[in-house]
Amino acid sequence: MGDTCTESSLVHGLSNLNVNERIRDDYIMWDEYFMSIAFLVSNRSKDPSTQVGACIVNDKNRIVGQGYNGMPRRCRDNAFPWDKTNPNPLETKYFYVCHAEMNAIFNKNCADISNCKIYTVLFPCNQCTKTIIQSGISEVVYMCDKNKNKPEAIASMKMLEAAKVKCRQLKFTVDGFKIDFKQFVCLQCPANTIVQERSKDGLRGRENCLPWRDYFLALSILVAKRSKCPDQQLGACVVNDENCIVGQGYNGMPMKCSDKVFPWGTDSTNPLENKFLYECHAELNAILNSGLKTKGCVMYTITFPCNECAKAIIQSGIRKVVYLSKPKKEPEVVAAKRMFQAAKVKYRQHKPKQQVVYLDFKSIEG
Numbered sequence: 001m002g003d004t005c006t007e008s009s010l011v012h013g014l015s016n017l018n019v020n021e022r023i024r025d026d027y028i029m030w031d032e033y034f035m036s037i038a039f040l041v042s043n044r045s046k047d048p049s050t051q052v053g054a055c056i057v058n059d060k061n062r063i064v065g066q067g068y069n070g071m072p073r074r075c076r077d078n079a080f081p082w083d084k085t086n087p088n089p090l091e092t093k094y095f096y097v098c099h100a101e102m103n104a105i106f107n108k109n110c111a112d113i114s115n116c117k118i119y120t121v122l123f124p125c126n127q128c129t130k131t132i133i134q135s136g137i138s139e140v141v142y143m144c145d146k147n148k149n150k151p152e153a154i155a156s157m158k159m160l161e162a163a164k165v166k167c168r169q170l171k172f173t174v175d176g177f178k179i180d181f182k183q184f185v186c187l188q189c190p191a192n193t194i195v196q197e198r199s200k201d202g203l204r205g206r207e208n209c210l211p212w213r214d215y216f217l218a219l220s221i222l223v224a225k226r227s228k229c230p231d232q233q234l235g236a237c238v239v240n241d242e243n244c245i246v247g248q249g250y251n252g253m254p255m256k257c258s259d260k261v262f263p264w265g266t267d268s269t270n271p272l273e274n275k276f277l278y279e280c281h282a283e284l285n286a287i288l289n290s291g292l293k294t295k296g297c298v299m300y301t302i303t304f305p306c307n308e309c310a311k312a313i314i315q316s317g318i319r320k321v322v323y324l325s326k327p328k329k330e331p332e333v334v335a336a337k338r339m340f341q342a343a344k345v346k347y348r349q350h351k352p353k354q355q356v357v358y359l360d361f362k363s364i365e366g
């Protein structure tokens with residue numbers, strides 16, 4: 001991913017002039033991207049009243065943990081109460097539910113998360129703050145502070161200050177995003193176009209939380225929004241058998257290869273001035289960003305992988321590929337299928353339950 005770039009580098013065969021007249025400038029910035037991911041993962045929560053999400057990011061801008069508020073592992077979501085009030089406190093959710101921030105920390109895919117940032121939809125409570133501080137996280141970025149006057153939030157702030165954990169609120173300039181599974185795009189959307197209510201149904205838990213496969217494919221579309229490719233923004237993620245995301249990637253120039261030097265064009269007669277010799281595909285980046293903990297994992301991707309990515313998928317021990325769009329009949333795809341069949345890597349197209357997932361940033365204000 002070409003974000004840390006040396007703009008002055010001169011590469012043999014390429015001029016240092018701006019080779020990218022068509023370069024995309026509507027890609028999502030890091031802060032908005034990570035908070036949108038925290039928001040997307042909150043769509044997995046069964047809590048009928050408040051859905052919270054969090055994601056942890058390391059100093060290389062890689063996501064190393066994600067979580068949403070839910071019942072503890074092996075405690076089935078619908079076997080425990082979701083009520084907010086009950087004369088018997090044991091019949092409310094509060095004794096049982098694990099908060100999003102805590103879950104993001106326990107779902108981490110690397111041993112050490114010290115000096116990481118946590119992006120969270122809600123300002124963290126005192127219990128999560130203890131866990132955040134003890135794991136060495138150095139910055140908290142939150143979206144909503146609706147609980148700021150509650151003792152839990154005041155205690156949090158006191159501890160974060162004492163522990164010198166940076167803390168800031170992120171305000172979005174857009175009301176929300178629409179992730180469209182048919183068009184494979186994530187678009188800004190004003191509040192009055194958001195038609196999907198976050199349901200408040202079922203005291204035994206929301207019925208319409210985002211299913212796992214839909215979530216991983218929605219995430220791939222969101223990840224793609226980081227890509228600077230003017231033609232097609234693509235994304236992929238690698239998921240282990242505990243449904244933890246171990247890597248994600250989007251199509252981009254290799255690290256340190258500046259978009260000001262390497263071309264995004266496709267129609268030059270000189271192959272060195274087209275993107276194809278340089279661009280890293282989303283699938284390859286997702287594997288390489290995973291710290292290579294990919295054995296036995298599933299890859300979720302927007303398009304069927306090309307032959308080069310298929311080689312990387314097979315060599316990294318991924319056992320299955322789930323993709324969104326119908327594969328094209330190009331030789332790259334045919335070759336990829338041939339290798340998958342020989343290597344016994346399963347592949348299947350997934351059709352999400354709903355056509356659109358909305359990230360309605362205003363909904364968290366309650």
Ligand SMILES: O=c1ccn([C@H]2C[C@H](O)[C@@H](COP(=O)(O)O)O2)c(=O)[nH]1
Nearest residue numbers: 047049050052069097099100124125
């Ligand atoms: O920092 C936080 C604070 C709260 N949560 C979770 C815990 C519950 O599931 C809901 C809050 O429910 P209310 O009905 O609004 O009381 O949010 C969290 O994950 N992180």
